[in-house]
Amino acid sequence: MSHRRTHHDRVLIVDDDASLAEMLSIVLEGEGLTTAVCRSGDKVPAAMGSFRPDVVLLDLMLPGVDGMEVCRRIRESSNVPIVMLTARTDTDDVVAGLAAGADDYIVKPFKNSELVARIRARLRRTDQILETLEFGDIVLDPAGHTVHRGGQPLELTPLEFDLLACLLGTPEQVFTREVLLQKVWGYHHPGDTKLVNVHMTRLRSKIEDDAENPTIIRTVRGVGYQAIAPS
Template sequence: MTQPGARVLIVDDDDGVRARLRSFLDLHGVAADGAADGESALRALREHRYDAVLLDVVMPGIDGLEVARRVRLDSDVPILMLTGRSAEADCVRGLELGADDYIAKPFRPRELLARVHAAIRRHRGASERLASGGLEADVETRTARLFDVPLVLSGIEFDLLVALLRHRPLVLSREALLQRAGRNAATVTGRNVDVHISRLRKALGDDPRSPRWIKTVHGEGYVMLSHDVVPD
């Protein structure tokens, strides 16, 4: 669904990528401006209001990660990082700095469009439902269900569940989970995350030794496993 009046900023040093994205977004009712480097992007964001930013990670001068860090100092505009498929560490770092999503290159234009619309809807406060197999979370009502059975979760457990569902299949570090769950690292430590993940697993009936939902990636963090088929 097209977001009415949506305007995005495309930040990429590849002229061809910017041109193709602008044409595709315009065709689907989304106005788009372009910036070829970090300095131009920061200037455009100071001078104009955007509903979302598509931000390439690797650029000359100020890279995308530094742009994201600076933007988050005084703006909550949705940021979607554009990364190479082998740059998962950049994805995680971007999320830790406050990016809302990531899209791996080469990407499918319709998937990118769907993610842009989803980010704008979230920012505008529209309802959002996330699901993987029989696990569902309604962000607006802050309720979760497992095969239609309501789950009893604390506030932070629900926020961690949403972060894992929203960013699957990306492995999220403890720091990225705290950032995406909207928690202050000064009050919730990385070890606290482990405790809350353990409680979330218990609510899901998940065995960490043979996980169906949340997998620990040692030395990196946690990932929500995807399920396309619901078991009988």
């Protein structure tokens, strides 16, 4: 399906707990994935360079540099999908992690199948569009997963690309958060609308001239989002 499936997908596990990190490796390797473990946040940049992961599994509670900071540092140089592990269900923490650049999160403890499903969902591209899409001055190229606005390339994560492609693919259609969760995140997670909200904020900050007054993606109060066709 995807161009990356020719080799084993690579997962970088960033976790300070040795047992948990090893256990994560065992389970993911059992699923046919290649893994590497980073025991502290300081070593992540080096591992990013040498291991070149396809997805990062990041524990938010790390000694030294904390998970949020690691997340931000990865995002400075890479659009690699990040799934964070959190022990806290507190909304604030999850939202902060997502705002720092994580694509998805999973709350400890979890089922192995759930973990694998989340990782796979981030590895698999949800093909929202098949051909190059022009939308006003925005051009989306599904082959190279690139976005240009007015000729300038935009740095979007794969998830943000899919989110944008989903909305622009059928302009004017209102997508509820539930539908977006299913189509873009690739699994059904009822009620977890903060995932959509936080990513929408990040996406807007990248594509809109003024993220406070969006002109491309409109919020339909109480329903969801829609792309406004350029006039």
